[in-house]
Amino acid sequence: xxxxxxxxxxxxxxxxxxxxxxxxxxxxxxxxxxxxxxxxxxxxxxxxxxxxxxxxxxxxxxxxxxxxxxxxxxxxxxxxxxxxxxxxxxxxxxxxxxxxxxxxxxxxxxxxxxxxxxxxxxxxxxxxxxxxxxxxxxxxxxxxxxxxxxxxxxxxxxxxxxxxxxxxxxxxxxxxxxxxxxxxxxxxxxxxxxxxxxxxxxxxxxxxxxxxxxxxxxxxxxxxxxxxxxxxxxxxxxxxxxxxxxxxxxxxxxxxxxxxxxxxxxxxxxxxxxxxxxxxxxxxxxxxxxxxxxxxxxxxxxxxxxxxxxxxxxxxxxxxxxxxxxxxxxxxxxxxxxxxxxxxxxxxxxxxxxxxxxxxxxxxxxxxxxxxxxxxxxxxxxxxxxxxxxxxxxxxxxxxxxxxxxxxxxxxxxxxxxxxxxxxxxxxxxxxxxxxxxxxxxxxxxxxxxxxxxxxxxxxxxxxxxxxxxxxxxxxxxxxxxxxxxxxxxxxxxxxxxxxxxxxxxxxxxxxxxxxxxxxxxxxxxxxxxxxxxxxxxxxxxxxxxxxxxxxxxxxxxxxxxxxxxxxx
RNA sequence: GGCCCCAUCGUCUAGCCUGGUCCAGGACGUCACCCUUUCACGGUGAAGACAGGGGUUCGAAUCCCCUUGGGGUCACCA
Numbered sequence: 001x002x003x004x005x006x007x008x009x010x011x012x013x014x015x016x017x018x019x020x021x022x023x024x025x026x027x028x029x030x031x032x033x034x035x036x037x038x039x040x041x042x043x044x045x046x047x048x049x050x051x052x053x054x055x056x057x058x059x060x061x062x063x064x065x066x067x068x069x070x071x072x073x074x075x076x077x078x079x080x081x082x083x084x085x086x087x088x089x090x091x092x093x094x095x096x097x098x099x100x101x102x103x104x105x106x107x108x109x110x111x112x113x114x115x116x117x118x119x120x121x122x123x124x125x126x127x128x129x130x131x132x133x134x135x136x137x138x139x140x141x142x143x144x145x146x147x148x149x150x151x152x153x154x155x156x157x158x159x160x161x162x163x164x165x166x167x168x169x170x171x172x173x174x175x176x177x178x179x180x181x182x183x184x185x186x187x188x189x190x191x192x193x194x195x196x197x198x199x200x201x202x203x204x205x206x207x208x209x210x211x212x213x214x215x216x217x218x219x220x221x222x223x224x225x226x227x228x229x230x231x232x233x234x235x236x237x238x239x240x241x242x243x244x245x246x247x248x249x250x251x252x253x254x255x256x257x258x259x260x261x262x263x264x265x266x267x268x269x270x271x272x273x274x275x276x277x278x279x280x281x282x283x284x285x286x287x288x289x290x291x292x293x294x295x296x297x298x299x300x301x302x303x304x305x306x307x308x309x310x311x312x313x314x315x316x317x318x319x320x321x322x323x324x325x326x327x328x329x330x331x332x333x334x335x336x337x338x339x340x341x342x343x344x345x346x347x348x349x350x351x352x353x354x355x356x357x358x359x360x361x362x363x364x365x366x367x368x369x370x371x372x373x374x375x376x377x378x379x380x381x382x383x384x385x386x387x388x389x390x391x392x393x394x395x396x397x398x399x400x401x402x403x404x405x406x407x408x409x410x411x412x413x414x415x416x417x418x419x420x421x422x423x424x425x426x427x428x429x430x431x432x433x434x435x436x437x438x439x440x441x442x443x444x445x446x447x448x449x450x451x452x453x454x455x456x457x458x459x460x461x462x463x464x465x466x467x468x469x470x471x472x473x474x475x476x477x478x479x480x481x482x483x484x485x486x487x488x489x490x491x492x493x494x495x496x497x498x499x500x501x502x503x504x505x506x507x508x509x510x511x512x513x514x515x516x517x518x519x520x521x522x523x524x525x526x527x528x529x530x531x532x533x534x535x536x537x538x539x540x541x542x543x544x545x546x547x548x549x550x551x552x553x554x555x556x557x558x559x560x561x562x563x564x565x566x567x568x569x
Numbered sequence: 570g571g572c573c574c575c576a577u578c579g580u581c582u583a584g585c586c587u588g589g590u591c592c593a594g595g596a597c598g599u600c601a602c603c604c605u606u607u608c609a610c611g612g613u614g615a616a617g618a619c620a621g622g623g624g625u626u627c628g629a630a631u632c633c634c635c636u637u638g639g640g641g642u643c644a645c646c647a
Contacts, residue, residue: 014647049646122645129644138571138643164645181574190572198645205647229573229642252575253640341581344596348582352595371582374640378580381597391610437609447608468607510606521606529607537608 007039009220011066011073012209014046015058018324019065021377022224022254022262025342028361029222029251029370031071032343035362039219040087043076044212045094048202056081065325069335070358075216090216095208102203105211105241106165106196114240115196117157118145118166140192141166165197167207167237174232179249179367186232194233206233214243222367225250225374249367252346253374256321262377267313267320268303274318286311321379330409332441334401337386345375355388387439399423399431405441413445416452417547429503430547433539450533451547455555458534465564468526468536474566476527479519483528484557486513492550501550507542531560 009030013023034041043066045059063079066072075085076093084091092098109115118141120128125141132139145153145166157163169191176184196207203211213221228250238245256262275297283293287308296304304312313320322328328338336357344354348371349364356364390398403423406413414420419427430448438444450458469476486509491500514524525541532553538544545553 012647016647046647052646125645133570136570140571140643184573186573192643195645200645202645204645209647224641225574226641227647230647232573250574255640257580259639344581346581350583352583354582354596368586372575373582374575375582376580378597381581384597387610436611514606523606525606535607539608541606 006217007034007037007219008042008075008217009034009037009039009222010042010044010213010216010218012044012046012212013062014049014052015062016049016052016054017058017061017264018326019062020262020264020324021322021328021338021342023062024065024069024071024325024338025254025345026223026251027066027071028069028339028343029249029347029365030220031073032358032361032365033220033222033367034074036365037220040074041072042090042216042218043073043093044216045077046205046208047094047096048205048208050200050202061326065329068329069325069339071339088217095203095212098208098212099201099203101215102197102208102211103201106203106207109167109196109240110165112240113150113168115165115167116143116145116150116193117153117163118193118195119148119153119156119161119163120144121162141194143168143193162199164195164199166193167196167233167240169193170236170239174235176228176231176235176248177245178228178231179247180370180372181228181250184228184231191232191236196237206230206237210234210237210241210243213246214238214241218246219244220247220249220367222249222251225253247367249370252371254342254345255374255376257376257379259376262323264323265303266323268309270318270320271304271309271312271316272300274316275312278316284312284315286315330442332405332409332443332445333382333386334389337382337389341382341385345377346371355385383439390435390438393435395428395432395435398435399428402431402434402441402444403427406445409442410445412452413448416448426547426549429543433543433547437539447539450535450538450544453534455552455559458556458559460530460534460560460564461536464530464534464536468530469560469564470566475523476530477561477564477566479517479524480527480531480557480561482517483510483513483524484554484561487545487550487557488554490550501546503540503542503546506545510541528557531557 011023011027011030013019013027019027031041033039043063047055059077060081063077063081067079073085075087075090077084084093086093106115110117128141129139143166148156169189171188173188174186174191176186178184194206195204197203212218231248231250235245237243254262256266260266281297283290287293288311289305289308292305293308296302303309310320312318320327322331322333325338329335339358339361340356343356343361347365347369348354349356349360350369353360393401400423403414403419411420414427417427417430418424423431430451431444434444434447437447469480487506490505490509491498493499493501510521510524510528514521517524526536528541529536529538529544532538532544532548539547548556
């Protein structure tokens with residue numbers, strides 16, 4: 001048993017899925033506190049639920065999420081699940097591997113008559129709860145099993161009769177000292193004799209946490225406020241076991257923009273809404289499991305399987321809300337922005353500083369500055385922060401980081417720019433044009449759609465055609481024809497020195513053209529845009545031309561002239 | 570429903586502990602104007618809050634009480 005002289009904080013996820021954004025904030029604050037105090041940040045995997053546990057993959061996902069955010073840990077599983085990090089020798093870090101430790105302390109409570117075996121079945125307990133509900137009173141287990149003589153309880157338990165172990169709730173008030181909330185007092189008699197060991201021999205969360213925090217020398221517990229109601233139980237257990245009570249700090253909840261719990265379900269809801277809006281009654285082609293879809297459609301409480309959910313979202317053009325860290329990564333947010341933003345949800349440095357990095361947080365973090373009120377997650381503000389961070393990057397940095405992101409999430413774009421192996425001139429040029437007009441990496445890809453769309457697949461926007469090309473007797477078309485001739489004469493060479501198909505030269509050409517024809521730049525650039533992209537929106541026209549390349553530009557102008565002649569629209 | 574927690578602009582918050590410097594500061598969003606070859610970026614500015622009611626005090630966003638509102642939790646899940 002190590003009573004550590006150093007401050008130790010911990011993040012203790014259960015491996016039931018990916019890293020939730022709320023969990024990420026909890027981890028971040030624990031990390032920051034450890035850094036601030038010069039202590040250790042520890043990771044523990046709470047896998048005591050044999051039914052829900054999704055195992056190794058989940059653990060890897062969580063570790064990857066933390067690593068991506070830049071949150072490192074001193075103790076716990078290695079990022080690749082290799083050799084544990086264990087400088088103080090407090091392993092193992094999986095609760096499922098600590099069963100002997102729980103058993104040992106459980107026995108102490110049993111021997112001291114501070115805990116007892118109880119033999120009610122789940123069904124019996126459910127019935128008791130239902131009855132309590134009918135009678136509109138809170139259900140509390142008040143030691144019915146204690147009517148069985150102590151010897152007999154032990155004998156029945158030893159004989160293998162299924163049973164749980166319950167903790168005898170203390171008779172006095174319990175005071176939780178919280179660094180955020182102050183003293184929270186729970187009156188004597190409010191706690192019931194809760195279960196600390198399940199019938200399968202695994203400890204419940206309450207018991208495992210208390211034992212682990214003690215044995216691992218955890219000194220500070222920072223966790224969500226949803227745990228506040230649990231804390232009295234933990235304190236009571238600590239007292240019964242003769243353990244220290246760590247410093248607690250309960251974080252205000254993060255809720256979605258609607259004010260509800262921010263959960264994976266939000267994605268399901270978004271798709272459900274879109275399906276309703278579209279009036280779908282049968283499974284569209286993109287859905288593979290049609291039976292699941294049909295059942296899902298009928299039952300509001302059901303969640304559609306992940307694969308079809310994503311397929312539907314893509315088909316219906318629904319933007320799924322980002323909930324898990326991986327969602328934010330895939331959406332093209334920067335990790336340093338995500339940590340910055342979530343740090344502001346319930347904490348602030350106190351002055352008007354809002355933009356800061358992990359070093360700043362490690363230096364300034366303080367539990368006394370954690371707020372008490374719940375915080376809504378504001379996607380717009382996050383996006384604004386991301387936009388600012390992108391804007392603050394150098395062109396080179398943006399190009400490199402955007403490329404890195406594309407390599408994982410948008411290889412099509414890299415292929416279209418011929419930059420599949422590394423950022424090339426063309427990609428860099430596109431990046432330069434993209435940086436000021438995207439809030440996220442993914443948005444940047446959207447803005448480059450004109451590039452990835454095949455010439456023959458370009459759809460000419462009707463309004464754009466009539467306004468820009470057909471208006472005034474096809475003024476735009478005439479401009480296009482002339483421009484095509486001029487552009488066709490521009491040198492396009494592999495040799496850099498000879499190559500005139502560059503933004504600077506093209507810009508000059510267009511400028512001269514518009515002067516010669518006594519037209520505003522808009523009258524020249526807009527017809528080109530429509531011809532090249534089908535719409536009136538694109539990066540600056542010189543960049544658009546340069547990025548597309550000469551042959552594609554001429555090809556597209558030709559197709560446009562053919563597709564939308566005056567009078568045909 | 571019981572218990573617990575909370576309450577400043579639409580949103581995130583500063584200020585509250587140690588009442589006066591607050592006709593309440595910042596940020597996102599919104600609106601207006603400027604810049605501009607489109608879309609953006611950028612720049613300037615504006616509107617916008619102390620939940621309500623009682624106290625305490627010379628004086629309250631700040632302290633106390635009540636009301637109202639919101640949230641969490643009531644598992645052999647964590």
